[in-house]
Amino acid sequence: MQAAVWHGRHDIRVEQVPLPGPPPAGWVQIRVHWCGICGSDLHEFVAGPVFIPVDRPHPLTGLKGQCILGHEFCGEIAALGEGVSGWAPGDRVAADACQHCGRCAYCTGGHYNLCENLAFTGLMNNGAFAERVNVPAELLYRLPDHFPTEAGALIEPLAVGMHAVKQAGSIVGQTVVVVGAGTIGLCTIMAARAAGAGRVIALEMSAARKAKAQEVGATLVLDPSQCDAVAEVKRLTDGYGAHVSFECIGHRDTAKLAVDVIRKAGKAVLVGIFEEPSRFNFFDIVATEKQVIGSLAYAGEFADVIAFIADGRFDVTPLITGRIELADIVGRGFEELVAHKDRNVKIIVRPGAA
Numbered sequence: 001m002q003a004a005v006w007h008g009r010h011d012i013r014v015e016q017v018p019l020p021g022p023p024p025a026g027w028v029q030i031r032v033h034w035c036g037i038c039g040s041d042l043h044e045f046v047a048g049p050v051f052i053p054v055d056r057p058h059p060l061t062g063l064k065g066q067c068i069l070g071h072e073f074c075g076e077i078a079a080l081g082e083g084v085s086g087w088a089p090g091d092r093v094a095a096d097a098c099q100h101c102g103r104c105a106y107c108t109g110g111h112y113n114l115c116e117n118l119a120f121t122g123l124m125n126n127g128a129f130a131e132r133v134n135v136p137a138e139l140l141y142r143l144p145d146h147f148p149t150e151a152g153a154l155i156e157p158l159a160v161g162m163h164a165v166k167q168a169g170s171i172v173g174q175t176v177v178v179v180g181a182g183t184i185g186l187c188t189i190m191a192a193r194a195a196g197a198g199r200v201i202a203l204e205m206s207a208a209r210k211a212k213a214q215e216v217g218a219t220l221v222l223d224p225s226q227c228d229a230v231a232e233v234k235r236l237t238d239g240y241g242a243h244v245s246f247e248c249i250g251h252r253d254t255a256k257l258a259v260d261v262i263r264k265a266g267k268a269v270l271v272g273i274f275e276e277p278s279r280f281n282f283f284d285i286v287a288t289e290k291q292v293i294g295s296l297a298y299a300g301e302f303a304d305v306i307a308f309i310a311d312g313r314f315d316v317t318p319l320i321t322g323r324i325e326l327a328d329i330v331g332r333g334f335e336e337l338v339a340h341k342d343r344n345v346k347i348i349v350r351p352g353a354a
Contacts, residue, residue, distance in 0.1 A: 003130035036072035070129035074152020161187030252278030
């Protein structure tokens, strides 16, 4: 089969690889319909290895070095491993990407996304930029009848946004700031509106993404290059600042911005993937009792996202800005996203006939 294989920084190759073997006990094989290019895939392309293990085999999967990317995917079951029940070939599914051990304190405590040996599909194990992929059956979610096939590739990033919003606790009626209106920022805006935020202010510089932010539900969009975003947020909140912020970029400067825009005792949730450390005076936290909260991936939010898409509370249409074939993933996918970040949100890839 054809697959998009990471070999190194700026070195992703579409090449012929062996089909995955029969799924092991407790696993299934999925025929992939669509798979989205994620920000973490871009990080591996531009600055990798970030998550891909290259020095030693991953303790859970044994993968080292070359890896088939892709974890935002949907498809249909092609084969069942021994002991898998409740599923049948042909079932349409999406799959949580957090492969985990199931035994450590985090797994048994309900935080499997923090597993001591977490192996993300498409980063620490071969992923879905391929015609077929094997995944644990416990990570599967059934797609309802009439569920739009393309929407299946947006479940994963929406789950990231929903998990981040849950990390903040109740935001009903509150003022929320979302820093960055890329895919995860837009998904977080949608999740915050669904969670009852009173006002959602997006901070974004790209004209196209500003428009997308408003399209998916932002109350107001501020351009930090055109105004003092912190001062403007405070002006809009009687001088206090937002109740909650969500950092969805992963830049050393935007992390500080996410803290600066919230009020005393407010919450800043960090969602972005940071490639480098930042300098920060933590007395700003001590003196204001602000809370800084990390948010990694998701832990069970797929079910809610599928329900929200199915009943219309989430409209994924504005998020999809490109549809390409696997053969074009480097030029029309990765390179397009790097060169023209402003005009793209989510490019989805079709590895084979859907």
